[in-house]
Amino acid sequence: MKRAPLVLAILLLPLLVFGQGKDLAGVDPTGQTINFWYQHSKDRDTQMKSMLDDFNKSNEWNITVKGEYAGPYDQIYNKMIASIAAKNPPELVVAYQNQSATYAVSDALADMNPYVNDPKWGLGKELDDFFKGFISQDVNAQFGGKRLGFPPNRSIEVMYCNMALLKSVGIMAPPKTWDEFEAACRKVTNAEKGTYGYALDNLDASHIFAFLVSRGGGIALADGSGYDLNTRQMKATMMYMQRLVASGAARKIPKKYDDQTDFGNGLCAFTTGSTSGLTFYDSAVKSGKSGAFEWVIAPIPQVLASGIPALDLYGASVSIPKTTPQKQLAAWLFIKWFSEPKQQAQWTKYSLYFPVRRAAEPLIKDLLDKNKNFAIAWNLLKTANLKAEPPYAGYDLVRDAINAAYSRILDGADIDQTLAELDVQANKLFKDSAP
């Protein structure tokens, strides 16, 4: 009859108004293949692949996730930029909040809020089980509150301490304050034995962020309109490190991971790094020149000995690039599976990354009992004052600038001038990269 099209249109109208792109009910994720780019290398790559295998075999929609070690974070970033331009991004990718922001500038990412909140496919009540601090990190104000990623795991920046070396000079516990740290570094430095205090990695701005946070500072302006790098905490950090390097109690490393190597060989007392490095430090120590020795992790030194330590919260999230609705949903279903307590516990046991929800804790109890260092770290995660680096688009470039300034200062450059220039440069980068 003639009125059929009209009736149809009226029936479909609600879909038009409410359902555009937000209604996942009609999307079918069956049989999709998902390419997943991550930064897990070597053993961890193997472990992740075995978990992917589990998912591929057990999931009811026949979704296949293909994992690929795509290099460290920086390289993944470069690759993503290129693949966005080539219009063939992977279906799932690991990204820090500032990296996902940069991808979002090119409108390359799917908003994950609809997935998280979907009545059929979403997390529902389970959302409450996740640590609020982690879950909210990926909601980006620069992009109108879109959720640009989801946390599969987390870690924090800590200090690795060679207790054997420290005890040999009379220091029985990890230093709690910056003053204690400096004293310990100097005491341990011995030209004859070739030992020194702090293996300084000037290639990772996250260390600087951790130092700033420990002094009550940060990097971003409070109102989110840019960076504030010429602060008293930054100056204090720079003066401190400049002094330490000049005295020989700290040494710059030539390239990445050399601090871990020196630590493993028993040459230095301290390094700073992510808790996710626990397994790598373990093997570095075991295969090192001096064989196994006593070492622990501890919070980054603070200004005062008492009080809750302020630490840098790490760990990238995973983001879903815009592809097809089916692939996007399939990618989300994998993330959802990965965030279940059982998988979270399994991944934690493999990688020593932290789970992102409380329900996983009972399942990792044996790990907490066995691995003293991990237990220390887990406790810190739950109790410390955690701060994260800013999720601004283009922050990767600011990190480069911070590293370069840090390096120049360690070589003796004028701190005030360098920091003033850095602040100007960073804010220019902020403007250049903004959406």
Added chain:
Amino acid sequence: MATDRARPRGEAEVPRSPSRPGRVRIARKGSPAGRACLYLLLFLGAFVAVMPFLFMASTSLKTIAETITRVSPIPFHPDFWPASPQWVNYIFAWTRARFGLYFRNSVLTAALTVAGVLFTSSLAAYAFAKIRFFGSKVLFAVLLATLIIPESVYLVPNFITITRLGWYDRLAGLTVPFMASAFYIFLLRQFFAQLPTELLESSRIDGAGHVRSFLSIMLPLSHAPLFTVAFLAFIGSWNSLQWPLVATSSPRWRPITVGLTTFITDAGPENQLRMAGAMIAVLPVLLLYFVAQKQFTEAIARSGIKG
């Protein structure tokens, strides 16, 4: 006449061949002390040239601990060399570090590029050298002008082009853009132009077209310059880094140059594996070099001929 002068002792008659590289004048001997000095300096220079390769070889055979603890700057010192050579490093580099895959990719890319270059350049060079046609001078000048454009200028536009063609992270994106170059056309044209036209005239009288002349007369006579072009194109492809960095992302078609540079960020402190990878990248070229030395040096010298 000057030639009637008695020749001073120590001189020998040498046929002059100004245009063939490899033949040099024999100069007079000079004092023994001077010659000893000369030899000493030349040996020192040769040592400087070779030392980094020795370092590459020795480091590639050390254990990871030895690369830090057992070091020496002097190749004559035992610490320069490993306690016992770890040949297994090469197996690791080839398999675990995937240098075997990268090696294969480099070989494939270079072979395809060379084939393309030989095809396009020989045809074009023949046309420019032996056929008088409308617009040849202008066209040739335009092509030559492209030689001055730095590779950086090509990065962005060619990247956009190959992504639109669907050649990103594919073999086509690595080979096709390099299958022709004004440089090789120029080199071959020089050679073809010097071949006497009489060779062609007789076959032309018999009614053979340009294609026949090209295939049955020009090409068979051109082994040396064709080898030069093949060799230079191979080296150019084997060594290229900037474009493959941009044009590939996954390991699938990654050449060994990109593999070597990304290795340092991946493997961290494993210098011995990185040096093994470097050796894998260097050895084919070195082998080619030692086997075909004369052609090599001639090819390089020929490429330096002023235009």
Added chain:
Amino acid sequence: MSTPSRTVRVRSSGRAVHDTLTAYLFILPSLAVIGVFGIFPLFFTLYVSLFKWRPGGKVAFLGLGNYAEIFGKDALPLLAVLASIAGFVLAGLLIRRRRSRAGGLLLAAGLIVLAASLVALAFFLPALVAHGDKEIFDALRVTVWYSIGTVPLQLAAGMLLAVALSRRMRGQQAFRVVYLLPYISPAVASAAVFELLFSLRPDSFANQLLLLFGGKPLQWLQEPKGIIPLIFGAVPRAAGVGVVPSYWLQWAQGPSLALMSIIFYSLWVFIGYYALIYLNGLSAIPRQLYEAAEVDGAGRIRRFFSITVPLLSPTTYFLTLLGVIGTFKAFTHIYVLRHPAASGTVDPLSVSIFFTFFRKARLGYASAMSILLFAIVVGLAILQQRTLEKGVSYGD
């Protein structure tokens, strides 16, 4: 140089058309590839440089906006600097005519223009840098130091080495093979070795060598400080003295130690290659010239400077052209050897463009930078052709 043979004679106009068609058919494959990937890109880059272009595609039309960012929005410093460059060219033209009639006047005029241009450059270049993109001008400075550090030494050492190798001796061929090794090996591999040799660890090769001579370990590839202050101990304070002096003080620091390490690598690679090219040129010098000079009583050094050097000038000209333009195009070994700690002092424009594209993902801006690079290279080529070729003697 004209080619000795002729092209095949055209029999008739029909033949001419047929020949033209055949020729274009033969050239077609090359033209297709070079057209798409060699000629079109130049125009496409120009196009892209007019936009804000992100990986996802065009974002906004900027017109000359990217160029304004490179040179700063203030037109005066740019115009002044361009005028001073034009002044140098003019001065060169005037001074060259000093041997002609009214030569004295031309010489005086030339010198005045030269002086004026120098002053203009001294004042306005710092202003240009202050207004524009510092990173790009740092990159240009790096390229200048890199050129100065490599080309003259490569020419001189290459020439001397060629002369040494041209003498009768045993193992001549062996020496030549060995000296060419650095040139033929892939740069990624040999640069990777140099990265280890010049590492800042106290046990690295460079530092061990330094220790042998009584020095202290240096940071080499990670050292952004200039070699002048490192050698002479003084670090001129560049802060708080005003824009103009502080800019030139930066030049006074010389190339950084990191850049010097890269220069060492370049010398290691190219000296053998330059020597080979010179050997080729040497073989074309007739023996009689040397004999005649010797009879006239000229010593070895005199013979070198009056015969060898001038007669090698075509080769020198070619190698200079190759060398200078090469320093603008250099990428691979710098990419391998560069360390972020020294980034502002080791990145030439080619590397800067790469990172602007690859890491900052600013495709439009990178395109504008590459147009600048292209303009500089073309300008240099023309300049070298006009000036240096005048000094070349093509035989007697």
